[in-house]
Amino acid sequence: MDETPDQKLPKRYEALADEIAASIRSGALRAGDRLPSVRQASAARRVSPSTVFEAYYLLEARGLIAARPRSGYYVTAAQPVAQQRMPEPAQPVGEVQAVAVAERVQQLLGLARERDLAPLGSAFPSPALFPLATLSRALGRAMRVLDPWRTVEDLSPGHEGLRRQIAIRYIGAGFSLDPAELVICNGAMEALNLCLEAVTRPGDLVAVESPCFYGALQALERLGLRAVEVATDPRGGVDLGSLAALLERHPIKACWLMPNFQNPLGSLMPVENKRALVALLRERGVPLIEDDVYGELYFGERRPPPAKAFDEAGLVLHCGSFSKSLAPGYRVGWAAAGRHAQEVARRKLMSSLSAAVPSQEGLAEYLRHGAYDRHLRQLRRTLADGQARALRAIDKHFPPGTRVTRPEGGYFCWVELPPAVDALALHRLALSHRISVAPGALFSADQRFRHHLRINYGHPEGGRTEAALKTLGQLARSLCG
Amino acid sequence: MDETPDQKLPKRYEALADEIAASIRSGALRAGDRLPSVRQASAARRVSPSTVFEAYYLLEARGLIAARPRSGYYVTAAQPVAQQRMPEPAQPVGEVQAVAVAERVQQLLGLARERDLAPLGSAFPSPALFPLATLSRALGRAMRVLDPWRTVEDLSPGHEGLRRQIAIRYIGAGFSLDPAELVICNGAMEALNLCLEAVTRPGDLVAVESPCFYGALQALERLGLRAVEVATDPRGGVDLGSLAALLERHPIKACWLMPNFQNPLGSLMPVENKRALVALLRERGVPLIEDDVYGELYFGERRPPPAKAFDEAGLVLHCGSFSKSLAPGYRVGWAAAGRHAQEVARRKLMSSLSAAVPSQEGLAEYLRHGAYDRHLRQLRRTLADGQARALRAIDKHFPPGTRVTRPEGGYFCWVELPPAVDALALHRLALSHRISVAPGALFSADQRFRHHLRINYGHPEGGRTEAALKTLGQLARSLCG
Incomplete structure (x- = not known):
């Protein structure tokens, strides 16, 4: 096993600020509410007054609170509005549509x-917002010592060390992923396309959210698939009742959904809904293509689990990427395709052989020695x-x-x-x-x-x-x- | 325009050795033939005796000639055998086959x-055999000074400077290619797959060589296409009479061929056949997907032109790559897809967005300042x-x-x-x-x-x-x- 990934804790004032920000987001603290005084907070939290000062200063910079002279700090008005x-x-009409x-x-x-x-x-x-300089140094280091044979060996399913590092990160989302299931792709876009290819034939029907990421619609179009759009709540994501009804009415061959921070809504499915979604699809034997490219960009306490966390039947084809969280342009994403993993790996090999070796080597090196978690906290x-x-x-x-x-x-x-x-x-x-x-x-x-x-x-x-x-x-x- | 690509001439003795090697390959010099003495050659060529010595020494190292004590240099027996x-x-039977x-x-x-x-x-x-250390230095240089915005701007059709460098190289093959026609892909494999997608629909019939690169068969299988194999001469490539007959008999929607150094035969279509092939397909309105990944690896005097050189109708979808000639594992290839260029660019964007930025930047930097031609001469x-x-x-x-x-x-x-x-x-x-x-x-x-x-x-x-x-x-x- 490689060195432990960088897991440095946030500084104390950052943790305090994050906690208060979460209370504001949840509505526990509302616009106009006065925060405890520095002295009160310092005593209650058993932290130094300067820690509280720094936390408040950070929240002020983030526009979440504002100081009123000789009165204290107040939650600003932006949130509840x-x-x-x-x-x-x-409320899509549930019509089957060519794309x-x-x-x-x-x-x-x-x-x-x-x-x-x-x-x-x-x-x-x-x-x-990305540590491109640090990444390029990691890339340089990795390539300088690269064994030339690696350039022809790291074909699909991809760089072994990188796959292990990716798998390890899912522990933070509350479940473990088998690296053997992972296929490295040219970004999540290719991963999603290959997964869709693996479980459909031209003319098949695929359920998508409404509104829906246009990339999914493009993929459907490319493969000659038809779409049926499912009612989707701007807060909680796809409506399971509507989805169940559509599954009843139509021969849906796959679903393509974004349970975490859906594009474009930003909706987040509650954990229980994710569990129920996987159970519903399992009952019907319908594979779920899960686009989780924003999963690491949570503002709350911890990474929301993907639907994949509840997948016991291997029916969730989960896709992620570094493009939105660490390394835009490196074109490194992945699929954890459950029972379809072999088929996806084969299609990857057939359609574009492998992801770029420099990108894979650079990311593997960065993840071993870099400060990914620190970067992510800052980015969030x-x-x-x-x-x-x-x-x-x-x-x-x-x-x-x-x-x-x-x-x-x-x-x-x-x-x-x-x-x-x-x-x-x-x-x-x-x-x-x-x-x-x-x-x-x-x-x-x-x-x-x-x-x-x-x-x-x-x-x-x-x-x-x-x-x-x-x-x-x-x-x-x-x-x- | 960037600096001129490295076009250093081969050393004098290398040029002489190459010329003699070509005569051996062409059969002008045969096994057992005695080469001119060093003195004779030196006088006839107006080069120093040491240049001739070095040329003969090189040819000996290459196993093409052998010294006989007190007698001189003789062509060895390997070639004519x-x-x-x-x-x-x-002689394939011309049957349509599922793949x-x-x-x-x-x-x-x-x-x-x-x-x-x-x-x-x-x-x-x-x-x-590849200059991976030089390449990784170029990659390091390019990435150190990379404007972060380039990571999201170099999407399909890809890095502009790199496309220009690629286009320039075709001048060496005797024609000019418009950089605007080029789409950078994740290796030629993706380029070929996207071209095939762009000109066929599932169930269509595609003509391939016999024997045929298995990657082409895999691509046909992936897209649900059917194959018809065309008689192919181990020396001169696809047989145009057979192809014409098949075009007459079957609704062939595309051809996938390798006019230069076909995999697996190594056959090279004569220039006139390439011209005739393009004319034949143009008459029928059938697009040619041209796999030219070995085109730079010629042993003769100059780069054989691809069929693309004779394409006036925009019906040749020409694909090349650096993977076999310069940068294995970088996954940078290209399609020059003629009238289908826009469609291929769109499909590239839809299926995997773009090629990896580090690979593209590194190669562009190497081509500007590197010694690609010198490397290629050595490799050949x-x-x-x-x-x-x-x-x-x-x-x-x-x-x-x-x-x-x-x-x-x-x-x-x-x-x-x-x-x-x-x-x-x-x-x-x-x-x-x-x-x-x-x-x-x-x-x-x-x-x-x-x-x-x-x-x-x-x-x-x-x-x-x-x-x-x-x-x-x-x-x-x-x-x-």
């Missing part, structure tokens, strides 16, 4: 990569702060009647504008102001969600997101008619 | 990666020598009646054993002697080629290949009955 205005769950989204997606997102656009529509968090905090600031800006600048999700992780929120606002028109208007957004039409096979947007709050640099949201809100107001 | 015993062209090879391929090749096996069955040349010489030695060993040790191809590039030759030798039995027997071979059954949908082997001569270290061929020859003789 959003909570009161959660978008309504979508043809690729052109629309390319057209709408093709522009979003231009660097001078404010990237509210981006699919990625800011690359400035930054994203949570980004969310708080974005919600405040939306609250302040968007038209009355706007609703928005308040995810417990990830870097997207889902905005439901007043019905009068045509999101595609807003998208065009925003582009002319050098702001990208992801309009709701991207997230459904039938282009519902006509007055919805997915907003990326993972670009905290220099208040750019808030400025863009202010402009966007004004543009939305101008479209209210 | 093989020429006289070229395998017969296969189901994946399990056989995995089973037969799964073992071939164990390091202590003599790798006659390997698909790769020795990793020791090493492979040509390896071939000469392998053919000599086969000539000496294999059973009478053995035939073998003598390719003008690449690192495979195709061996036709006497009909009594069951290649699968020989495969098993060889494994028990820690030698891998690629039995003929891998290279056809209907498992013809029952007494054939593909032999990899790209592992020149320490005479290991020759020793393994000696053992293999003895085992083959023992199976002759």
